[in-house]
Amino acid sequence: MTDGLSWASGWTEEYRPPSKSAIFQARVRLGSEPLKALFERVAEPLGGRDMPGVWLAGRRLVAIDGMCLDVADTVANDGHFGRPGANKGEQAAFPQARVVALAECGTHAVFAAEIGAYSQSEATLSEPLVEQLEPGMLLTADRGFFSYALWRKAIGTGADLLWRVRTDKSAPKPFRVADLPDGSWLADLRQTHSAAARRAEPLRVRVIDYTIDDGRENPDTYRLFTTLLDPDEASAVELAAAYVQRWEIELAFDELKTHQRGPRTVLRSKSPDLVLQEIWGHLCCHYAIRSLMAQAATHSGHDPDRVSFVAALRITRQTLAHPGAFPP
Structure with missing residues (x-):
């Protein structure tokens, strides 16, 4: 980048790239x-x-x-x-x-x-x-993120949610309200740890339970909570497939x-x-x-x-290393 500054400024004879110490001091000031x-x-x-x-x-x-x-x-x-x-x-x-x-x-x-x-x-x-x-966003999250407080805070933004939840003994316990034609069901979520929590307005969610046929004798059961309550808007199969897209953020972190x-x-x-x-x-x-x-x-x-991130990264680095390849 300092080579690029030298070339772009026209100081090709007078300009000297800063030393590592100078760059460090500038970082500290910044x-x-x-x-x-x-x-x-x-x-x-x-x-x-x-x-x-x-x-x-x-x-x-x-x-x-x-x-x-x-x-x-x-x-x-x-x-x-x-x-x-x-x-x-x-x-x-x-x-x-x-x-x-x-x-x-x-x-x-x-x-x-x-x-x-x-x-x-x-x-x-x-x-x-x-x-x-x-509003207009659909947030996916894995089972480590669910809590009643965070769910309430997230839906308060106007966004919709599609979160996986735990299914063990400490998992949230949805109270079934109605079955839906696509195999999902409507439920209310209530906190029961205190009298005040029990008096709070329940959270209405749609529950999607499914397994993935991956060849194992006892496949894991997945449970999703979503605020998209109408199966005509998004079916259970579509939402289960959409949850897989949560892994795209893992790929971004890997990049x-x-x-x-x-x-x-x-x-x-x-x-x-x-x-x-x-x-x-x-x-x-x-x-x-x-x-x-x-x-x-x-x-x-x-x-x-x-589009390959690795290829894009390589091209970007080559561009910085050869500033004469584009106009000042």
């Missing part, structure tokens, strides 16, 4: 907030009205999930982020930052994120994140962690604020690449999933 503000200002869903894989029942399909990133093993990072435990009371080799994000399933565009310490659960970081939802970050498995920054700056920078970079990919897919009339 801090993490401008990178966070940049991401929050530009990141938004990318899928157009006719883009394949983006919509279900007229709603934009999005997903929420989290990932952990190893950060440099320093006293400051350890104190701020903490680290997971390992076997026999030992701790992991590196502290970890936890990132929870919202991503558009059809384009892999991460459009909102919260960054916290390893000790903060995904559910905790999700509370401010769901406020970024909007960022495995390919974009490159061979370095540990973020290099040695202080918490610069770790945050580095993570926000990675999120900005991933969004920029995914924006270019969405534009290319729209121009060619293809599904964004048919």
Whole structure:
């Protein structure tokens, strides 16, 4: 990038790239907030009205999930982020930052994120994140996210929900209200842990129970809760298939962690604020690449999933390395 600045400014003879120390000092002066503000200002869903894989029942399909990133093993990072435990009371080799994000399933565009310490659960970081939802979105989430409070907060945004829930002894207990012709059923959710909770207005949901024929003798049973109550709008089979698209956010995390970050498995920054700056920078970079990919897919009339992230990343890096390839 500094080579590009030299070429674009015309200082080819006078300009000297800054040293590593100068870049580090500039990063310290900048801090993490401008990178966070940049991401929050530009990141938004990318899928157009006719883009394949983006919509279900007229709603934009999005997903929420989290990932952990190893950060440099320093006293400051350890104190701020903490680290997971390992076997026999030992701790992991590196502290970890936890990132929870919202991503558009059809384009892999991460459009909102919260960054916290390893000790903060995904559910905790999700509370401010769901406020970024909007009417016309359909949010998918895995079974680790459900709670009555988070469900109420999410539906309060006007978005629709399609969440997997647990089916063990501690799972939420829906009270059956009516059977629907597609095999799903309507139910009310009531909290029963206190008198005040029992008096609260019940949550009406549609329940979809299904198994996947994967050749096992005892396949797992999946249970989904959704706010889409009308089977004519979206059938149980369509919703079960749509829930599979939640895995697209896992692929987006893999793009960022495995390919974009490159061979370095540990973020290099040695202080918490610069770790945050580095993570926000990675999120900005991933969004920029995914924006270019969405534009290319729209121009060619293809599904964004048919465009290779690795190829797009390679082309982007080549462009930065050869700034003379495009006009100033």
